[in-house]
Amino acid sequence: MDRKTKMNFKNIFKLLPLRIAYAHCDIPCGIYDPHQAQLAAHTIVRMTQLLGEIKKEDQVKMQHDISRITQVKEKHAQIVEEELETLRNDYFKEEHFKQYSNLNKLFITTLSALSKARQTIDINIAKSVLTGTLEISEIFFKTKGFTPKRQTSYYPDGGEIVVYT
């Protein structure tokens, strides 16, 4: 089978619905924290802002800057995805999803926005990733018995972060 046929063959299977299968490790460390996801979501917003601010004077420099900024945006999108999936699959339990009935939908909409944020340079979509991440963080802290608190971030992209008291 040549490479092209192989690729087409693989693409057929992409039509099948996708589910998650766990190959769990045996380290019940219990260390979960949504701060990393928040930082990465802020970075996505900032990188999207920077892409919009690129000066079109020098074509070579412009291409160089777009490449670098997009690479950082993509890297942090991957971090958000991994951190949110860890919270969703490993930390949050069935009782959490029952208690916070919007939690599952929140994950779906945030991860869906994340895919769009990767594909576009739309600042509103980037901000919706941050908003969803902050809402998930608030629920996380509540399940830990803390009171979540939103405060203005000192990051250049503005926006808020969720901490706990």
Next chain:
Amino acid sequence: MLLLSRFKISGHSMEPRIRHGEFVLVSSLPYLFKNPKKGDIIAFKNKAKRVLIKRISEIKGENYFVLGDNRHDSLDSRKFGRILHQEIIGKVVAKL
């Protein structure tokens, strides 16, 4: 359960054969006429109704002892005990 399902792997217990983030195809077809055998990589549902991927290490009647390939870092039958035939969803037939 469909005859063929696509799964994304979360976790490291089946490394190096199957890595975190990879995609696999699971089929119930091989077990329609034959029983699972030692060495098969299977998908099954645990008590929390989550789908897990492990390799069959030992079979005693309807009970299956499953292990992760990455023995140093796997949550498997050594911890949660044997699984039942009826809990098996299918065999991992391909990596995508």
